[in-house]
Amino acid sequence: MSNKIVLLPGDGIGAEVIYAAKDVLEAISKKFDLEFEFSSYDIGGIAIDKHNSPLPVETIDACKKSDAVLLGAVGGPKWDNNPSDLRPERGLLGIRKALDLYANLRPVKGFKKLLAASPLKEDIINGSDLLIVRELTGGLYFGQPSERRDNGNAVVDTLAYTKKEMERIVDKAFQSAQLRHKHLTSVDKANVLESSKLWREIVEEKKNEYPDVTVEHVLVDAAAMKLITNPTQFDVIVTENMFGDILSDEASVLTGSLGMLPSASLAENGIGLYEPAHGSAPDIAGKGIANPIAMILSAAMMLRYSFDKNEEASAIDKAVEDVLNQGYHTADLQNENGTLVNTKEMTELIVKAIES
Ligand SMILES: NC(=O)c1ccc[n+]([C@@H]2O[C@H](COP(=O)([O-])OP(=O)(O)OC[C@H]3O[C@@H](n4cnc5c(N)ncnc54)[C@H](O)[C@@H]3O)[C@@H](O)[C@H]2O)c1
Incomplete structure (x- = not known):
């Protein structure tokens, strides 16, 4: 066919x-x-x-x-x-x-021959090979229309997700990990955000369906740091829309060229x-x-x-x-x-x- x-x-x-x-x-x-x-x-x-x-x-x-x-x-x-x-x-x-x-x-891989083009030291980037799975249609960028209140002295942006929207992206990330090195890092801000608490619950529920994949939870601030200090620890990273937007751009500089x-x-x-x-x-x-x-x-x-x-x-x-x-x-x-x-x-x- x-x-x-x-x-x-x-x-x-x-x-x-x-x-x-x-x-x-x-x-x-x-x-x-x-x-x-x-x-x-x-x-x-x-x-x-x-x-x-x-x-x-x-x-x-x-x-x-x-x-x-x-x-x-x-x-x-x-x-x-x-x-x-x-x-x-x-x-x-x-x-x-x-x-x-x-x-x-978005996969990011440090090709051996190109390590010198990375802004990071070669021994840090060498061997890095990760995939960022980002939710693309929910969260802060698609909440209720943003508002300015109080004569422009206050603003409101809304972070909204349904359980189903979270489940389908988490499933996709587990399935992607199964095609790779079978390790999933779920990135959230569960110490502060209600959306992240539900996200974490869903990842915990879903992991029983993918017993061959190991799972860890990392807060987004720590993930941002680990991406540049120790990128080789990651296989698949899954996260919501805005965290993914920021982390995938951060990760993109690891390889040293947009053309890759x-x-x-x-x-x-x-x-x-x-x-x-x-x-x-x-x-x-x-x-x-x-x-x-x-x-x-x-x-x-x-x-x-x-x-x-x-x-x-x-x-x-x-x-x-x-x-x-x-x-x-x-x-x-x-x-x-x-x-x-x-x-x-x-x-x-x-x-x-x-x-x-
Ligand atoms: N998805 C998209 O279609 C997309 C994404 C980003 C920017 N843009 C648009 O592209 C136009 C140019 O934007 P920009 O200059 O900010 O970003 P760009 O990615 O087009 O270029 C940035 C730099 O990287 C170089 N570069 C990019 N891809 C390359 C490749 N495959 N091989 C060699 N060098 C490469 C360019 O020559 C340039 O110096 C703008 O109109 C922007 O809106 C489109």
């Missing part, structure tokens, strides 16, 4: 990296006898230019009918002064909402949207020098989480690691003794490593 994948290249380097990921998936298709059916739709600035909307209806329809969506990036200076409904990022928020993507998964960070956002019905953590990089767009690895690793996540193809996903992860270990790097990655390659060359090297 063919797996239907919608490609949303978007703007800037989005198109350059998304077609690199497609080449890699085609290599996987040949090697493992998997069928993919690709189609491309517009989102972001290019969609504004062509359809006068950052998220045309046909893009939403195609994504809803697909098995998975790969997204490049949106945005650029050309649209920076547009009115708010004609801003490229509206497309991104719109598609996340339309697909009801409640779980955001994939992400997945998942819906309950199985559709997932996979995208690099970086933006459209207008400063290097069109030069053919973008690092395609974040996008390629996002495609690997798609195989793992949407298609249950763990072996195929691992083949991509391994190919990337092998190519980096051979000393090849794109311009964003420092590697003094390595070989500098462009987007196309890096993609071909990864394809070759898969084929070998």
